[in-house]
Amino acid sequence: MNLEEIAANFRAQWGQVGTIALLIIAIIVALIAHKVLFKFLENWSRRSEMYFGHLLNEYLYQPTRYILILLAIVIISPALGIELDHVIGHILTVLLIAAVANLCIRIIGMIREILVKNYDVKAENNLHARKMFTQFRIIERLAVFLIVIFAIAIALMTFEKIREVGVSLLASAGIVGIIVGFAAQKSLGTILAGIQIAIAQPIRIDDVVVIEGEWGRVEEIMLTYVVLKLWDERRLIVPINYFLEKPFQNWTRTSTELIGTVFLFTDYSTPVEKLREEFNRILNETPLWDKRTAALQVTNATEKTIEIRMIASASNSGNSFDLRCLIREKMIQFLKKNYPNSLPHTRMELNPVAENKTAESISDLSIQQARG
Structure with missing residues (x-):
């Protein structure tokens, strides 16, 4: 006897109450499985002395719980008479896709925390740490962006109408690609510039730079712009293309001295x-x-x-x-x-001979005026 037959018999005896009871039982089983899983991970991290064991609970506990609950509901749905093609089934599928995307983003965040522990960007000689942290920050932004895009695309493709539209557009993909390419040229160029920054690294997190006469530190490197923290606590937002197209001063490019x-x-x-x-x-x-x-x-x-x-x-x-x-x-x-x-001062020299001649000239002029 399979799960559907058991559920059918249960529903036949208990009706709607049985359906609700089965749903609650599935959720409880998922929660128990989740609790057991993380208890095992906690004990394992403690035995292996993993210093990032607490990050598993901090970053993965909630996302995995939501995924297991949704999986339990999706698995039990056919037995409850809920088809995934229907509205409720679509909602469950979209929620599951969102939960998996959220889990992927949280895993990236956990890796970032591990990286920060290994590479202290606040240290005195932190060139290697800033190099690694900068690369990961840009890759992290790009990965999160791609995860969100793919999650939205997959969620939309679960709808039959949208999937049909997508198939019909394949015939004109060349024209659409050209149009989208021109429309998104600047945005894609900016994103590619961010990737180039991550590889070439003309700037890094916490670098001291001078741009347009402004002195500041690189506080954030996003996919499309860079945030500089100026000496007076102001923030200067600079397009990321600037660092590939225009000259600027980087006082900490190879060392901080x-x-x-x-x-x-x-x-x-x-x-x-x-x-x-x-x-x-x-x-x-x-x-x-x-x-x-x-x-x-x-x-x-x-x-x-x-x-x-x-x-x-x-x-x-x-x-x-x-x-x-x-x-x-x-x-x-x-x-x-x-x-x-x-200290600097201006010198003036008076010539005594010149002074006597001037006095005689003034005296002669006075005598002439008196005679006149």
């Missing part, structure tokens, strides 16, 4: 060697300097001032900015306190 530059403009009488000693003292007293590079040089001379350039290395862009500000502030204080005459 930078060399900062500070300029001072002083008088010719400035004791450069004293400034060099003070510059080295400032660097040795601050943890912002990473002790790789330091130099103070006179790089230019004009008719009024000399240009002094100071360079110092730092481990990242934030430290480099703070170090440059510190050097500039301390050196100006040092000049003001010890060599105030070395």
